[in-house]
Amino acid sequence: MKSPISFFLFSLLVFAGLFYSQVTLGKSKSDSPGITDKNIVAIVNGKEIVKQDLYDLLVRTYGEDALDVLVRRTLIYQAAEKEGISVSKEETEDKLKALVKGEVDVMMQAYKISDKAELEKELAKIDSSIAEFEGKLNKRMRKQAEVEALAEKVMLKSIVVTEEDLKAAFEQEYGDRIEASQIVLKTRKDAEEVLKKLKSGADFTTIAKNESVDRASAARGGKMQPFSPKDSLGKDVANLKVGELSDIIKTDYGYHIIKITGKKSAGNKTIKSVKDDLEKIVIKKRYRERLGPWLISLIENASITKNLTFD
Numbered sequence: 427m428k429s430p431i432s433f434f435l436f437s438l439l440v441f442a443g444l445f446y447s448q449v450t451l452g453k454s455k456s457d458s459p460g461i462t463d464k465n466i467v468a469i470v471n472g473k474e475i476v477k478q479d480l481y482d483l484l485v486r487t488y489g490e491d492a493l494d495v496l497v498r499r500t501l502i503y504q505a506a507e508k509e510g511i512s513v514s515k516e517e518t519e520d521k522l523k524a525l526v527k528g529e530v531d532v533m534m535q536a537y538k539i540s541d542k543a544e545l546e547k548e549l550a551k552i553d554s555s556i557a558e559f560e561g562k563l564n565k566r567m568r569k570q571a572e573v574e575a576l577a578e579k580v581m582l583k584s585i586v587v588t589e590e591d592l593k594a595a596f597e598q599e600y601g602d603r604i605e606a607s608q609i610v611l612k613t614r615k616d617a618e619e620v621l622k623k624l625k626s627g628a629d630f631t632t633i634a635k636n637e638s639v640d641r642a643s644a645a646r647g648g649k650m651q652p653f654s655p656k657d658s659l660g661k662d663v664a665n666l667k668v669g670e671l672s673d674i675i676k677t678d679y680g681y682h683i684i685k686i687t688g689k690k691s692a693g694n695k696t697i698k699s700v701k702d703d704l705e706k707i708v709i710k711k712r713y714r715e716r717l718g719p720w721l722i723s724l725i726e727n728a729s730i731t732k733n734l735t736f737d
Contacts, residue, residue, distance in 0.1 A: 485734060493734055499573050501724040506576040509583065513575040521578075522571035526563045530556075540645040578713060581720060585712045587705050595704045595711075596697045598654050604663065605688035607648035609633055610640040610680040617674045617681035624671060630685050639680055652690070659684075 461469060468475040484492070506512065530545075539545050546556050607630060611617040620633060634648030643650055655664035663672050663684050672684040697704065 489734060493732060497730060497732075498721060498725070499569070501721075501728055502573050502577050502580070505580050505724060509580055511576065511579050511583075513572060513579060517575050517579075518568070518572045521575040522564060522568055525567050525571050525574070526560055529563055529567070530560065535641050538641045540641060577717065577720075581713055581716060582709065585709055585716075587708045587712075591708045592697055592701065592704045595707045596700070597656060599704070599707060600695050600700065601692045602655055603652040603690040604655055604660055604686065605652050605690065606650050606663065607631070607634060607685045607687055608640065608643055608650050609638045609648055609683045610643075611637070611683075612639055612680055614674060614676070614681050617683060621671070621674060621683055624683065648685070649687075 465476050465478075466474050467477055467480055533539075534541075534545060539548065542556060549555050549559060609617075609620055609630070611620060616637075620637060623633065624630060631647035634644055636644075638644040638648060654660050659675065659677070659682075662675050663686060666672060666684075666686045668686050668688055670686055672682070672686075675682040675684065
């Protein structure tokens with residue numbers, strides 16, 4: 427019996443066409459002299475499948491969602507053309523690599539796959555591989571990469587980085603840092619039980635690896651990326667000493683128990699010495715914040731008429 431993740435990957439790859447990449451279902455119409463009617467997309471044991479059948483299936487399956495994607499893409503192309511903006515093949519490729527990596531990382535986290543080696547094993551169960559999986563994602567996401575690269579270039583024209591922005595980013599990136607590990611649980615009850623175990627002497631690293639729902643940090647025994655004592659989570663643990671445990675902290679991701687493992691004072695870097703890096707950080711943050719409202723504005727100010735029908 428396939429594991430849940432193997433079944434998920436099996437379903438995904440069958441849908442994407444990858445699972446049958448070694449199986450020839452038949453020649454395309456361009457290679458098949460037996461089909462001369464362009465309205466016919468396939469013939470199965472004498473039964474014709476026509477374009478309308480394909481259209482009906484796609485509309486019934488994806489319908490409004492797919493059409494909305496096309497509408498948004500069209501609006502972005504129009505906005506870019508209006509601004510005289512285009513993207514190079516290199517820019518599209520860079521964006522595509524980032525999108526594919528993000529897709530794989532999100533999938534691994536959602537299905538609690540700790541590393542690429544484990545993912546490779548799961549894919550091997552369905553006669554596939556990471557290379558094939560990423561190859562299919564590359565084909566499917568190429569147009570999305572081009573559109574996102576265009577949107578980013580259009581929006582960058584309106585983003586202004588102020589001195590206050592640079593100061594805030596400097597504090598976040600180069601100010602005092604807290605080093606810590608975490609255990610994240612789904613419910614407060616679970617967190618209360620784990621906190622009780624920890625106070626009774628249970629090993630933090632072991633529990634983090636086995637029970638934390640944040641698999642990225644769990645794979646490292648709970649170790650987190652260093653963070654500022656001034657950010658949302660940092661304020662809750664800034665007063666703790668090295669080795670101390672926090673109370674249960676609720677965030678959008680679950681119920682956290684934090685153990686302080688170290689503290690570092692700000693280094694001797696200056697804003698001037700890292701200004702270029704800080705500008706990139708601020709721009710990336712502003713882009714994420716403004717993308718949604720910008721797309722909504724494009725839609726609200728556009729003339730859009732839909733005619734989605736099927737028999």
